[in-house]
Amino acid sequence: MKPVASSARECDRPVPRRTRTFRPNYLSFAGTYQCNLTCPHCCVPIEWPDRLDIRVALRFLNDAHAYGIRILGFTGGEPFLYPEFLVALSRRAARLDFRFDKIVTNGVWFKNERHLRDTLLDLKKAGYSGKLGLSVDKFHGVRTSDLATFCSTAREIFQRDNVVSLSYASRDSEMGFDLIERLAQELGAVIEWSNLLRRFLVVSPELTMTVNWNHLAPVERAEGLGAAWDGVWFQEDYCEGPGQALIVNPKGEVKPCCGFASDLDQLTIGNINTDSVADIVRRARKHPYVGKVFRKGLTAIRNEILARDPGALPAATSNHCFFCWHVLTRGLAEGVSGGGGQIGAWTGHRPNFESELVQIGTHKTSAPRR
Numbered sequence: 001m002k003p004v005a006s007s008a009r010e011c012d013r014p015v016p017r018r019t020r021t022f023r024p025n026y027l028s029f030a031g032t033y034q035c036n037l038t039c040p041h042c043c044v045p046i047e048w049p050d051r052l053d054i055r056v057a058l059r060f061l062n063d064a065h066a067y068g069i070r071i072l073g074f075t076g077g078e079p080f081l082y083p084e085f086l087v088a089l090s091r092r093a094a095r096l097d098f099r100f101d102k103i104v105t106n107g108v109w110f111k112n113e114r115h116l117r118d119t120l121l122d123l124k125k126a127g128y129s130g131k132l133g134l135s136v137d138k139f140h141g142v143r144t145s146d147l148a149t150f151c152s153t154a155r156e157i158f159q160r161d162n163v164v165s166l167s168y169a170s171r172d173s174e175m176g177f178d179l180i181e182r183l184a185q186e187l188g189a190v191i192e193w194s195n196l197l198r199r200f201l202v203v204s205p206e207l208t209m210t211v212n213w214n215h216l217a218p219v220e221r222a223e224g225l226g227a228a229w230d231g232v233w234f235q236e237d238y239c240e241g242p243g244q245a246l247i248v249n250p251k252g253e254v255k256p257c258c259g260f261a262s263d264l265d266q267l268t269i270g271n272i273n274t275d276s277v278a279d280i281v282r283r284a285r286k287h288p289y290v291g292k293v294f295r296k297g298l299t300a301i302r303n304e305i306l307a308r309d310p311g312a313l314p315a316a317t318s319n320h321c322f323f324c325w326h327v328l329t330r331g332l333a334e335g336v337s338g339g340g341g342q343i344g345a346w347t348g349h350r351p352n353f354e355s356e357l358v359q360i361g362t363h364k365t366s367a368p369r370r
């Protein structure tokens with residue numbers, strides 16, 4: 001679910017334009033990697049049992065607030081498998097006057113309607129006032145009636161017709177919409193295009209749900225889906241399509257990435273167990289890869305790679321996150337070593353041969369992938 005996730009490159013968190021640099025305005029916690037589903041496109045190590053410590057996360061939330069960050073979201077794994085985390089963090093964030101973005105969820109984690117109702121009620125009482133970002137596509141399975149139950153119950157508990165937003169992942173925005181259509185049918189809703197929002201809406205008498213498309217990056221378990229080298233170069237967005245974010249994973253590691261490479265060690269810019277927000281932002285700006293992505297863009301990284309070795313990339317890709325994950329795992333980007341992403345069992349030797357690796361002073365705490 002990770003690309004916020006499953007999460008993705010939706011830009012609903014505009015970053016004030018000054019000089020280009022890493023300037024996070026958004027905080028997201030993945031309290032757990034674990035999930036009740038095993039989607040074939042998942043880029044999250046859902047088999048890892050780590051969970052974020054609530055007290056440590058609360059301390060970091062306070063620090064983020066003091067730093068000036070005001071928007072909060074949750075991702076996973078499946079965030080609702082760790083509801084006490086959602087409730088505790090939401091309660092504190094509501095007190096601090098954070099604006100809630102969304103909780104990315106598969107919407108089918110509940111045992112029965114009572115369980116669903118009680119969990120959402122606890123969240124509402126804690127002061128959560130954001131959206132529930134429901135992933136609806138073939139990768140998440142066909143459980144349309146459970147998804148409809150989730151939507152109606154959320155509407156009833158939160159008393160907001162826009163409490164649920166939908167997202168689907170596919171290679172092309174024109175593909176993979178069928179399960180959204182099926183859900184609309186189940187809810188007695190119609191699908192309309194909004195010129196204002198530049199996206200589709202699913203509208204019923206009870207619900208108004210925006211539909212967001214996530215450009216699926218075939219990485220990790222989905223590497224075999226292929227077709228990412230589509231011959232077109234991505235349009236530069238300085239990784240601000242997803243927004244400027246501090247994403248905290250269940251190990252406490254902080255990444256600037258809510259996309260598909262968020263579990264690569266190469267993107268670690270700190271750890272909430274040991275570092276302050278100010279330390280992490282400072283380190284991100286100096287980071288040989290992260291600093292450059294936010295300052296000069298992914299195109300600068302692409303140009304450097306191709307100038308060094310015109311044959312280093314198989315073709316062009318329009319998918320930012322796929323490019324990012326590819327060059328990081330293959331060690332093509334200057335200043336960071338390759339590796340990681342072994343679920344797809346990539347091999348090959350094309351190291352970052354022309355520049356020195358830079359010690360950026362982060363602890364490598366994650367266990368190697370099996």
Ligand code: SF4
Nearest residue numbers: 001035037039042106
């Ligand atoms: S819902 Fe699917 S994509 Fe999301 S974390 Fe679970 S297995 Fe991964």
Ligand code: SF4
Nearest residue numbers: 239257259261321324
């Ligand atoms: S471009 Fe890279 S750092 Fe940015 S969201 Fe995508 S995978 Fe993450």
